[in-house]
Amino acid sequence: MKVLVIGGDGYCGWATALYLSNRGYEVGILDSLVRRYWDMQLGVDTLTPILPIQERIQCWQALTGKTIDLFVGDITDYDFLIKSLRAFEPGAIVHFGEQRSAPYSMIDREHAVLTQVNNVVGTLNLLYAMKEDFPDCHLVKLGTMGEYGTPNIDIEEGYITIEHNGRKDTLPYPKQPGSFYHLSKVHDSHNIHFACRIWGLRATDLNQGVVYGVLTEETGMDERLINRLDYDGVFGTALNRFCIQAAIGHPLTVYGKGGQTRGFLDIRDTVRCIEIAIANPAEAGEFRVFNQFTEMFSVGDLARKVQEAGKSLGLKVEIHHLENPRVEKEEHYFNAKNTKLIDLGLHPHYLSDALLDSLLNFAIKYKDRVNQNEILPKVTWRR
Ligand code: NAD
Ligand code: USQ
Numbered sequence: 001m002k003v004l005v006i007g008g009d010g011y012c013g014w015a016t017a018l019y020l021s022n023r024g025y026e027v028g029i030l031d032s033l034v035r036r037y038w039d040m041q042l043g044v045d046t047l048t049p050i051l052p053i054q055e056r057i058q059c060w061q062a063l064t065g066k067t068i069d070l071f072v073g074d075i076t077d078y079d080f081l082i083k084s085l086r087a088f089e090p091g092a093i094v095h096f097g098e099q100r101s102a103p104y105s106m107i108d109r110e111h112a113v114l115t116q117v118n119n120v121v122g123t124l125n126l127l128y129a130m131k132e133d134f135p136d137c138h139l140v141k142l143g144t145m146g147e148y149g150t151p152n153i154d155i156e157e158g159y160i161t162i163e164h165n166g167r168k169d170t171l172p173y174p175k176q177p178g179s180f181y182h183l184s185k186v187h188d189s190h191n192i193h194f195a196c197r198i199w200g201l202r203a204t205d206l207n208q209g210v211v212y213g214v215l216t217e218e219t220g221m222d223e224r225l226i227n228r229l230d231y232d233g234v235f236g237t238a239l240n241r242f243c244i245q246a247a248i249g250h251p252l253t254v255y256g257k258g259g260q261t262r263g264f265l266d267i268r269d270t271v272r273c274i275e276i277a278i279a280n281p282a283e284a285g286e287f288r289v290f291n292q293f294t295e296m297f298s299v300g301d302l303a304r305k306v307q308e309a310g311k312s313l314g315l316k317v318e319i320h321h322l323e324n325p326r327v328e329k330e331e332h333y334f335n336a337k338n339t340k341l342i343d344l345g346l347h348p349h350y351l352s353d354a355l356l357d358s359l360l361n362f363a364i365k366y367k368d369r370v371n372q373n374e375i376l377p378k379v380t381w382r383r
Contacts (some may be wrong), residue, residue: 001134002026002280004088006075006126007052007096010035011228012142012211012270016094018218018225019271021066025278028069029053031097038104044235044374046228047244047366048214049248059224072096082129092138092278093130097122098184102146102326103234103379112180119184120191127195138281139194139203140274145263145293145336147207149176150329154331155336158205158289178328179381189289196287203286204277208270209263209293212239212351213358216268226302227267229362232374238299239264239351240359241375242306245349246317247363248370253377256324258300259331263293263338265347266358277343291338294348308353313364327381 002211003020007013008029021027025052031053039045051059057068069088073080075097085093098119099105105115123141130137148155151174161170172193178228192203230236231244242252265273280290297305303319310317322328342348 001091001278002028002089003092003094004028004030004085004090005094006030006058007098008381010096011230012267013094014056014278015216015219015267016096016271016274017068017229018060019216020275021068022061022064022218023275028071028090029057030075030084032074033072034074038099039235042232042234044230044232045369047231047369048226048229048362049366049369050226051224056225059222063222075125076118078125078129079174081125082133085129085134085243090134090137092281093126093335094124094140094274094278095123096142098142099181101235102179102181103377105184106381107379115181116184116187119197120187123188124191127191127201128252130201131195131199132343135199135201138278139192139201140277141188141203141205141366143189143205143207143289144182145207145209145291146179146182147175147177147186148173148336149178150261150332150334151176152333155291155334156338157291157337158207165249172190178326186324186359193287196285200285202282202284203288204282205289206273206292207288207289209265210239211265211267211270212237213267213354214362215358216271231370233377234379235371237300238262239306242303243355243359244363244367244370245375246306246310247360247367248372249316250372250375251318251320252303253375254299254303254319254321255326255377257330258303258321259298260328261296261298261332261334263291263296264351265292265294266351267356268349269294269346272346273341276341276346280344290340291336292341293336295351296334296336297351305351305355308345309360313356313360318342323375325377325380
């Protein structure tokens with residue numbers, strides 16, 4: 001089957017494109033490379049040195065004999081998008097191609113607008129292109145667990161059955177996201193759901209938790225295939241940041257009390273979940289939602305786990321509680337369901353297996369590339 005990976009030059013997208021290619025899917029990558037540009041504008045860089053996308057793909061082809069088609073352009077440009085889809089003719093589209101940092105979206109008005117225009121217009125263009133020319137194509141869209149926020153009841157997978165004044169219905173689960181970025185995902189979900197209802201498109205929304213780790217079978221085959229690993233205060237995510245902080249002897253930056261609890265998963269499970277979704281497509285007209293994470297941790301728990309793992313490598317790791325730059329609950333109930341992907345065959349990797357091999361050892365190997373000035377958070381929600 002032909003699978004187009006939108007955002008295939010990014011962290012989740014690159015690992016997924018190679019994983020699918022290795023398993024016999026015909027893969028195309030579509031990416032505007034804008035993420036590399038945003039890094040340059042912010043003056044930040046991935047911990048791991050990544051090659052230009054063309055060289056990454058050439059290396060993959062030379063090593064495996066498998067080709068990957070490349071389309072460089074922006075999905076908010078409808079002409080470019082429709083031409084690329086017609087040239088590639090995908091059976092499934094995996095859509096990672098969005099601005100994905102909550103702090104980036106909270107810098108100021110311009111960054112909030114950029115995030116929502118980029119994400120909502122890109123996805124809307126894709127829905128129209130599918131309706132026009134590829135109505136049977138399966139859209140696998142990356143959403144986020146952050147769409148739900150932190151309600152004081154269990155989080156279901158996309159829908160909740162409610163009884164009200166003696167009547168009963170199954171409705172989209174209420175959303176209370178915590179940033180203009182997370183809100184853009186809610187807006188996408190509504191648009192995709194609507195397009196499935198009115199045009200009969202088929203879509204799976206993967207509400208993914210925070211991804212950690214850098215190693216997958218394919219990206220580990222050769223140094224030139226290495227994946228990006230962000231550690232800065234804008235694009236770096238909690239656990240990846242903590243491991244890199246531990247490697248350079250910087251105290252771990254727990255925001256506030258540290259009771260903020262989220263769903264997490266290994267990048268090796270991200271790529272497998274995408275394959276599972278593609279292999280078990282949604283029905284025509286169906287908007288299916290899977291919660292894509294394997295374990296739940298508070299950020300305080302994570303910091304303590306990194307401290308312990310650091311000890312075994314001789315690292316002395318301190319934990320600091322910084323004033324929280326975000327507006328979020330620091331102690332709360334969090335219990336989210338995640339059985340649908342497991343029922344379809346996901347065998348999770350657990351954090352205890354990944355901390356050293358897929359994180360701390362990489363962090364130590366590349367620690368000389370760390371820019372210490374980019375570790376502390378600079379963006380605040382309150383301004
Ligand atoms: P990333 O920034 O590493 O990659 C995103 C890629 O999309 C980049 O290469 C970028 O150039 C491209 N892109 C962005 N806007 C585009 C546009 N308009 N047209 C074409 N290409 C565009 O991000 P990531 O960490 O790989 O995240 C991928 C997706 O997964 C995002 O939608 C994100 O919201 C979601 N997600 C990520 C995580 C995580 O922990 N990284 C967790 C949950 C969900
Ligand atoms: N946090 C710290 N210290 C840090 C960094 C973060 O305590 O140094 C805390 C944050 O305050 C927050 C939690 O850790 O409570 C998660 O923050 P994060 O930056 O790791 O993740 P988040 O902003 O939620 O965004 C990331 C991805 C995003 C994805 C989301 C999944 O960047 O694309 O949608 O994870 S989820 O968190 O489930 O919504």
